[in-house]
Every structure is written in structure tokens, then in C-alpha cells.
Amino acid sequence: MIVIFLLIPLSIVTAGIFLIGFIWAVRSGQYEDTCTPSMRPLMDDNNTKKNEKVNE
Amino acid sequence: MITAETLHPQPRRQQDAAVETFRYDNRVVRAFAIATVVWGIVGMTAGLLCAVQLFFPGANLDFQFITFGRLRPVHTNAVIFAFVGNGMFTGIYYSLQRLCKARMFSDKLSWLNFWGWNAIIVAAAITLPMGFTTSKEYAELEWPIKIAIAVIWVAFTINLLGTIVKRREKHIYVAIWFYIATALTVAVLHIVNGLEVPASMWKGYSIYAGVQDALVQWWYGHNAVAFFLTTPYLGMMYYYLPKAANRPVFSYRLSIIHFWALIFIYIWAGPHHLLYTALPDWAQSLGMVFSIMLIAPSWGGMLNGLLTLRGAWDKVRQDPVLKFMVAAVTAYGMATLEGPALAIKTVNSLSHYTDWTIAHVHTGALGWNGLLTFSVLYWLFPRLYNTKLWSVKLANYHFWIALLGMMFYVIPMYIAGITEGMMWKQFTKEGFLQYPNFLQTVQQIIPFYQLRAVGGTLYIFGVWLMAFNLWKTARSGVFVPEEEVQAVSFRSQPDLHGEPAFSHRWLESKPILLTGLALVAVLIGGMIEIIPMIVIKENVPTISSVKPYTALEVMGRDIYIREGCLACHSQMVRPFRSETERYGEYSKAGEFVYDHPFLWGSKRIGPDLHRVGGKYPDAWHYNHLDDPRSTSPGSIMPRYSWLLTQKLDTSSLPARIGALRRVGVPYPAGYESQALDDLNKQADKIVANLKGGSVKTTPDREIIAVIAYLQRLGTDIKLAPKPAVADASSGLHASN
Numbered sequence: 103m104i105v106i107f108l109l110i111p112l113s114i115v116t117a118g119i120f121l122i123g124f125i126w127a128v129r130s131g132q133y134e135d136t137c138t139p140s141m142r143p144l145m146d147d148n149n150t151k152k153n154e155k156v157n158e
Numbered sequence: 159m160i161t162a163e164t165l166h167p168q169p170r171r172q173q174d175a176a177v178e179t180f181r182y183d184n185r186v187v188r189a190f191a192i193a194t195v196v197w198g199i200v201g202m203t204a205g206l207l208c209a210v211q212l213f214f215p216g217a218n219l220d221f222q223f224i225t226f227g228r229l230r231p232v233h234t235n236a237v238i239f240a241f242v243g244n245g246m247f248t249g250i251y252y253s254l255q256r257l258c259k260a261r262m263f264s265d266k267l268s269w270l271n272f273w274g275w276n277a278i279i280v281a282a283a284i285t286l287p288m289g290f291t292t293s294k295e296y297a298e299l300e301w302p303i304k305i306a307i308a309v310i311w312v313a314f315t316i317n318l319l320g321t322i323v324k325r326r327e328k329h330i331y332v333a334i335w336f337y338i339a340t341a342l343t344v345a346v347l348h349i350v351n352g353l354e355v356p357a358s359m360w361k362g363y364s365i366y367a368g369v370q371d372a373l374v375q376w377w378y379g380h381n382a383v384a385f386f387l388t389t390p391y392l393g394m395m396y397y398y399l400p401k402a403a404n405r406p407v408f409s410y411r412l413s414i415i416h417f418w419a420l421i422f423i424y425i426w427a428g429p430h431h432l433l434y435t436a437l438p439d440w441a442q443s444l445g446m447v448f449s450i451m452l453i454a455p456s457w458g459g460m461l462n463g464l465l466t467l468r469g470a471w472d473k474v475r476q477d478p479v480l481k482f483m484v485a486a487v488t489a490y491g492m493a494t495l496e497g498p499a500l501a502i503k504t505v506n507s508l509s510h511y512t513d514w515t516i517a518h519v520h521t522g523a524l525g526w527n528g529l530l531t532f533s534v535l536y537w538l539f540p541r542l543y544n545t546k547l548w549s550v551k552l553a554n555y556h557f558w559i560a561l562l563g564m565m566f567y568v569i570p571m572y573i574a575g576i577t578e579g580m581m582w583k584q585f586t587k588e589g590f591l592q593y594p595n596f597l598q599t600v601q602q603i604i605p606f607y608q609l610r611a612v613g614g615t616l617y618i619f620g621v622w623l624m625a626f627n628l629w630k631t632a633r634s635g636v637f638v639p640e641e642e643v644q645a646v647s648f649r650s651q652p653d654l655h656g657e658p659a660f661s662h663r664w665l666e667s668k669p670i671l672l673t674g675l676a677l678v679a680v681l682i683g684g685m686i687e688i689i690p691m692i693v694i695k696e697n698v699p700t701i702s703s704v705k706p707y708t709a710l711e712v713m714g715r716d717i718y719i720r721e722g723c724l725a726c727h728s729q730m731v732r733p734f735r736s737e738t739e740r741y742g743e744y745s746k747a748g749e750f751v752y753d754h755p756f757l758w759g760s761k762r763i764g765p766d767l768h769r770v771g772g773k774y775p776d777a778w779h780y781n782h783l784d785d786p787r788s789t790s791p792g793s794i795m796p797r798y799s800w801l802l803t804q805k806l807d808t809s810s811l812p813a814r815i816g817a818l819r820r821v822g823v824p825y826p827a828g829y830e831s832q833a834l835d836d837l838n839k840q841a842d843k844i845v846a847n848l849k850g851g852s853v854k855t856t857p858d859r860e861i862i863a864v865i866a867y868l869q870r871l872g873t874d875i876k877l878a879p880k881p882a883v884a885d886a887s888s889g890l891h892a893s894n
Contacts, residue, residue, distance in 0.1 A: 127330070
């Protein structure tokens with residue numbers, strides 16, 4: 103079971119990296135706006151203007 | 159009413175905003191999309207051939223390269239890494255560029271990713287049927303291919319992170335977070351689980367042994383499901399589902415919670431694959447608790463997907479893309495409720511090693527991954543070719559056929575699984591096993607195996623319809639290799655909020671690079687420090703009578719691995735009375751200290767083999783492997799007649815012994831030169847035994863090594879100082 107001493111730190115490091123990502127995301131304002139981000143993918147088409155559906 | 163202006167007010171506010179013109183790369187997206195369809199058909203057809211062999215063993219045509227044990231990893235690798243892998247790259251390469259408002263970081267890396275990945279798949283399709291396998295599930299590819307996977311994966315990760323760094327959109331959409339998690343985690347898992355010491359070009363030995371190897375393998379195996387089959391597809395769900403429904407995701411806030419909760423919980427759930435095995439109890443309980451916690455984020459995500467369609471259900475009726483998506487997300491919900499349920503120890507005691515697991519994974523694979531891939535392809539092709547889908551009707555037919563195929567697959571497997579599980583455990587009033595002969599439990603479920611093959615056939619037929627429809631769609635349009643777009647440059651956009659520019663800017667450009675470098679550093683440092691310690695310490699035997707395998711047994715064990723015997727036979731007797739009655743003494747962790755790799759298996763299509771040593775005479779094994787139905791009428795095991803004729807290749811023996819010593823098996827120094835003599839002596843003994851059983855053969859055949867290994871299995875513990883218990887139980891089951 104010694105291998106657990108490899109797996110647990112590795113999992114913690116992986117989780118830690120995600121934690122850094124999370125803290126960065128919060129601090130840089132990634133999550134300040136929870137409304138428009140969800141709309142944005144709908145507008146990313148090259149032919150947005152031609153596509154009437156987008157603005158319906 | 160949402161207009162383009164409310165969403166992108168920046169350019170108008172800032173007069174001097176620099177507008178940049180650039181192009182999205184559609185070529186690599188198309189290449190991945192075509193590969194997805196092709197490998198989907200290949201992988202599923204391999205699966206169907208596997209399924210047919212389970213009720214008609216002759217379907218391998220006595221051809222070793224397509225026999226179940228070797229074909230199963232071809233099927234699993236092809237659908238996971240070839241079909242879903244290419245599907246994932248298709249989805250990511252298309253959506254990432256648009257979400258980042260940037261072309262992929264490097265065209266060269268894009269094409270390296272495409273050709274490298276698909277070359278790896280071709281290499282897998284060649285080496286796995288040849289029997290070059292590590293035997294570790296979903297990580298079967300031998301070390302040269304493993305290294306190639308790591309290289310290509312790093313290329314993909316650099317391309318992904320590079321694109322994010324040079325994005326023209328400050329905000330990182332939730333889908334991208336899922337993609338990042340996929341790239342980073344799969345790299346760690348793949349490398350840690352894949353560590354081997356090579357004995358030759360196509361043979362390596364896992365540096366871990368027994369319980370340790372099992373734990374690392376299922377830490378990997380579970381997270382491969384989590385971060386290869388789930389997170390990238392969730393990212394795709396968050397992009398393509400809103401696109402197809404043309405409405406924003408139900409709750410962006412929920413999607414953020416979904417992501418972070420999922421990745422923080424997922425990495426701890428692995429031990430649920432090893433419940434009631436020789437893994438320590440506390441580790442099992444830990445895995446179980448985290449698995450149950452996973453219901454919350456999984457269902458949050460599922461509901462977020464389904465609720466995105468509120469008010470748009472009328473579209474689902476007409477649009478096959480949405481139909482596929484709704485069914486896929488529902489299947490995700492079902493699989494992620496069932497998974498935690500199966501991780502409860504009590505449920506697992508019934509379900510493990512049965513076809514219930516097969517039903518569960520196919521709900522995920524056929525439902526979640528399959529249907530979502532189809533929906534993305536149906537959505538993507540008309541856009542890549544600037545046209546309309548050739549036939550919506552045909553796509554709708556595909557949907558219903560796929561759904562029907564899934565039902566015909568999954569429902570019989572549930573019935574089969576529960577039937578098996580109950581029959582294995584059933585005692586008579588007198589306290590004897592009701593079905594002492596394992597074959598009885600196999601015979602009972604053969605009709606369900608047949609129905610399953612019907613389901614698989616339907617599902618593959620649906621994929622052919624899709625391939626035809628997509629081909630016609632491509633023919634009816636003109637491919638758009640590059641899409642020219644304009645966006646405001648990153649620098650001239652305002653910050654997402656008013657933080658000081660310096661720290662913000664620094665954090666924004668560096669963390670991705672930093673995390674990457676930190677990861678590499680930690681991995682290298684960790685491995686150098688920790689792994690030698692493990693390798694040495696893990697080999698301290700806890701049961702003194704457990705000894706390393708003899709030279710002939712090593713060769714036999716490697717043939718056992720080559721033939722994929724563990725696809726059908728576990729080597730792990732769980733501590734239940736129903737199992738100790740049937741197989742003998744339950745398995746102890748200390749018995750596996752020289753098992754590189756571990757061979758516990760995950761499915762009992764045939765009986766457990768951990769205590770098979772000494773149970774039958776050598777001649778029985780010889781006849782059984784030549785024709786299983788001669789000794790066990792009604793058996794569905796394939797014939798292994800080639801083991802009787804093929805000569806044992808002993809030239810690699812010294813290299814094997816050397817490699818095993820390097821991973822910690824205490825063969826004395828210089829044993830390499832003596833090993834061949836030992837091997838020949840033991841082989842002669844077995845040949846003499848076989849003669850007694852009126853079987854004539856020569857000692858240089860592969861089957862001799864296999865018999866040596868089988869007869870050794872689980873016998874060491876019987877030589878221990880207190881043999882009373884072991885003898886009693888072996889006496890009991892020998893009468894079965």
C-alpha cells in the first residue's frame with residue numbers, strides 16, 4: 103500500500119493545480135458575470151449577421 | 159432581446175480598439191471528424207465480433223489474432239481512444255477556436271496531433287491482436303506506444319493551452335475549463351500508470367506489483383473514464399447543446415459549480431473498482447464515499463443540459479441533433495446515478511465481475527459518448543460544408559435505431575448481470591452451493607448474450623446510416639477550409655473587473671505556462687524520489703511461503719497475458735462464503751507481491767482462477783485448452799489449439815528475468831544463465847505428467863508453460879505453516 107504515498111500526493115498536486123486555476127479564475131473576474139458568457143457561444147458564428155436565427 | 163451590441167459593447171466604446179482579422183482552421187476539424195466515423199465503425203464492429211464469440215466461440219475461426227482475449231482490448235481501445243478520442247479532438251478543435259476567437263496555436267501541432275494520434279491507433283490495431291499487451295485495462299498498449307501517446311498528448315496540451323493564451327476573448331467559457339482538466343489530468347494518469355521496465359521491444363513489466371499495481375491501475379482506470387470519456391464531452395455539451403438549441407445554457411453559475419465540484423471529487427473515487435478485494439478496507443470506504451458524492455455535480459450538469467431546452471422542446475421533436483443530445487445527456491444522468499450505486503459495497507458484492515458492469519459502461523459509452531458524438535457530427539458537417547444536412551429523416555431513423563440498439567444491448571446485460579450475481583451466491587437449504595458448476599451460470603445467460611449482439615448490430619447499422627448521410631452532406635456542399643473572422647485584440651479589451659493591471663496581466667498570461675511547468679517539475683521530482691522507494695519496499699514479502707515464479711511459470715504467465723485470459727477470468731477470490739466455497743481460500747494481498755502486473759481481472763465470463771493451481775491434473779488443462787468443450791460441455795471458452803503447436807520462445811527469457819529483477823523480484827544475481835536449465839527441467843516434468851494422462855507432447859511447446867503457470871496459481875499459501883483452512887476448502891471445491 104506504499105503506493106498510496108505516491109497516489110495521494112499526486113492527486114493532491116493535481117487538485118492543487120486546479121485550485122490555483124480556480125483562485126485565478128475568481129480573482130481575475132472570470133465569474134463576475136454569469137449571464138452574458140452563456141450567450142457568447144451563440145454569437146460566434148462567422149456569418150452571425152446573415153444568420154437571422156441568432157437575434158430572434 | 160439579446161443583440162450583438164449588448165454582448166460586445168467594447169469595440170464601440172473604445173475608438174482605438176485594434177480589430178484583428180484571422181482564420182479558423184476547419185481542415186484539422188474535418189480530418190478528426192472523418193477519423194471519428196471510421197474508427198467508430200471499426201471499434202464497434204470489433205465489439206460485435208467479441209459479443210458473437212461469447213455465444214458462438216467458433217466465430218474466431220480458430221484464428222488467434224481475433225480471439226476474444228486479444229480482440230477485447232482492440233474493441234475497448236478503439237472505441238475509447240480512437241472513436242471518442244477523435245470525437246473529442248473534433249469537438250475541441252472546432253469549439254476552442256471559436257470560444258477563444260483565435261486560430262489554433264500551431265497548425266503543425268494540430269497536424270502532429272492528428273497524424274500522431276491516428277498512427278498510435280493503427281499501431282494499437284496491429285500490436286493488440288498480436289498479443290503485445292500490458293494487460294492493464296484501457297492501458298494495454300506496450301511501452302513504445304505508451305511513450306508515443308505521452309508525446310502526442312503533450313503536443314495536444316501545448317496546442318490547447320497556447321490557443322487559450324493567445325485568445326481574443328478575456329472570458330474563458332466553461333467548456334474550455336473542461337478541456338484543460340482533460341489535458342492535464344490524462345497526462346498525469348497515463349504517465350504514472352504506464353511506468354514499466356522493458357524486457358524487449360514489445361514486452362515490459364509494470365514497476366508496481368499486486369495490490370499496488372491494482373490501486374494505480376484503477377486510480378488510472380476510473381479517472382480515464384472521468385477525464386477522457388466525461389470531462390471533454392461535458393465541455394462539448396456546454397458548447398454544442400446551446401448552439402444546437404440556439405439558446406444559452408440554463409445556468410452558467412451552475413455550470414461553474416458543476417465543473418469545479420466534479421474535478422475535485424472525481425480523482426478520489428478510483429478504489430470503488432476494488433471493493434472486497436485485497437485492497438485495505440479504509441481505501442475501499444474512501445472510494446465509496448467519494449463515488450456517492452459524485453451524484454451531486456453529475457446530476458447538476460445533467461439538469462443544466464436538459465433545462466437548457468426548457469421552452470425549446472418543440473425543437474427536439476424535429477431536430478435530430480437535439481434528439482441525440484437529449485438522449486445523450488439523459489444517458490449521462492443514468493450512468494452517473496448508477497455508478498455511485500454500484501460503488502456501494504453491498505451493491506458491488508453482487509454486481510462486480512458480472513455483466514451488470516458491462517451494462518453500466520455501455521449506458522455511458524453507447525448513450526453518453528456515442529449519441530453525443532453523433533449529434534456533434536450531424537451539427538458540424540453542414541457547417542463545415544456550408545450546406546444543409548442531406549437527410550434529416552435518415553438522421554431521425556438513425557436516432558431511433560441507435561436508441562433501440564442501446565435498449566437491446568443494455569437491458570439483456572442487466573438481466574444477465576443480476577442473474578449471474580444471484581446464481582453465484584445461491585445456497586441450497588442444506589448449505590451447499592445451488593449451482594456449484596460455473597457452467598450452469600454461463601448457460602443461463604447465453605440468450606442474453608445473443609440479444610446483446612442484436613443490439614450491437616442495430617447500433618452499428620445506425621452508424622453506417624450516419625456515415626452515408628454525412629458523406630452525402632459533404633457531397634452536396636463545398637468544404638470551407640478556413641473561416642475568416644474579425645475580433646478585437648486581447649489588449650484593447652477592458653479587464654473583466656477593475657483589478658490592478660499589473661497583477662492581473664501577469665496572472666493572466668502566466669498561470670497556464672506556470673501550471674504546466676510546475677506539473678512537469680513535480681512529476682519528475684516525485685517519480686525520482688518516490689518510485690525507487692516503492693519498488694524496494696513493496697517487495698518485502700508478508701507471507702513467507704510466497705515465492706517468485708519459476709522461469710517456466712514466468713513464460714506461462716506472459717502467455718496468459720498475451721492471450722488476454724484475464725478478460726474472462728479474475729484472480730481474486732473475495733471474502734464471501736459463496737466464493738470461498740466455490741473457489742477456495744480468499745485472496746490475500748501478500749500473495750501478489752511478485753505479480754508484475756497484477757492480473758485480478760474485472761469480469762468473470764469464466765470462473766475465478768486464483769486457486770486453480772493443483773485443482774485439476776496437467777492433462778485436464780492440456781485437453782481443456784485444446785478444446786474446452788471436451789472437458790466442459792457447453793463451455794463458451796475459445797479453443798487455444800495454437801498453444802499446442804507453437805514453440806515457446808525462450809530466447810527472451812534472460813531479458814525477462816533481468817527486467818523482473820529490476821522491478822524488484824528477488825531472482826539471485828546471475829540467475830539468467832541458469833534460468834533456461836530450470837525451465838527445461840520443469841517442462842520435462844510436466845511432459846512426464848502429461849504422459850501419465852495419456853497426452854503426448856514435447857517440452858518446447860507454449861502450452862507447457864501455461865500449464866506450469868496455472869498449476870502454480872494460488873498454491874504458495876497452502877505451503878504456509880497453518881495449512882488446515884486452505885486444505886479444507888480446497889477439498890470442498892475439488893469435488894465440484
